[in-house]
Amino acid sequence: MRLFTITLWLVAGATLAAGAYWTFLLTPESTAWTLAASALLAITAAVLAGLTIGGAIIGWQHGVSASHLRTAIAGAPAGIPGVVVAGLIWWLVGVATNRVTIYNGPINAWFIASFGWADVSWLFTAIEWLSKWLKWVVAPMLALSLMAGILATGWRALSGVAWITRALAPLLLGIATLLFAALVAAPWLYLTPWRPAGLPATSIELAFIIAKLSVTTLLMAIGVALIIRQATPKVL
Secondary structure, three states, rough: OOOHHHHHHHHHHHHHHHHHHHHHHHOOOOOHHHHHHHHHHHHHHHHHHHHHHHHHHHHHHOOOOOOOOHHHHHHHHHHHHHHHHHHHHHHHHHHHHHHHHHOHHHHHHHHHHHHHHOOHHHHHHHHHHHHHHHHHHHHHHHHHHHHHHHHHOOOHHHHHOHHHHHOOHHHHHHHOOOOOOOOHHHHHHHHOOOOOOOOOOOHHHHHHHHHHHHHHHHHHHHOOOOOOOHHHHOOO
């Protein structure tokens, strides 16, 4: 039951945050008023995203109740350190992968000279997959674990390492990896663009697209909810 309510919470929050962000993208910045409106919309989208994630964490920690929304609003700033951590990881991974790309030739030459291997494409493929895993699983787990720690014990969680050890626990990290692959990445990559052959360009096509995207959204929300649970301490 808790998974159901938290999934609905994530869907509703993500819809509102995406709507605010989309409106931000569509808002011109030609005058001071429209620039101020754009800034307000960007802040609103960020607050709604923090409120959505924080509310899901609180839901796993204490259950969904009448005080859930108030607590989630108060805890929204706890997501800021997590965003910083995730952003830093994304930046470091980007720098590392860019260096690998720049030195692609010398790396190939070293393997040829040292081992006689003319084809090390497997190495670059492995590095690419590792970078994706660090960005899309490890970084979110660390960010979520830090936010959950702050919501559970206060800002003193920043000075401890419990959030790091929890996020990088092999079992939890492995479960989060499987959840991301099965319920987040797979629906986005394979279900979203899927279109049956022979689908008529009528209202049936529109109904199919709505149903497909609804199922995709639900699956991804379930996946995110379960990943948040892995990063959340004191799950009841």
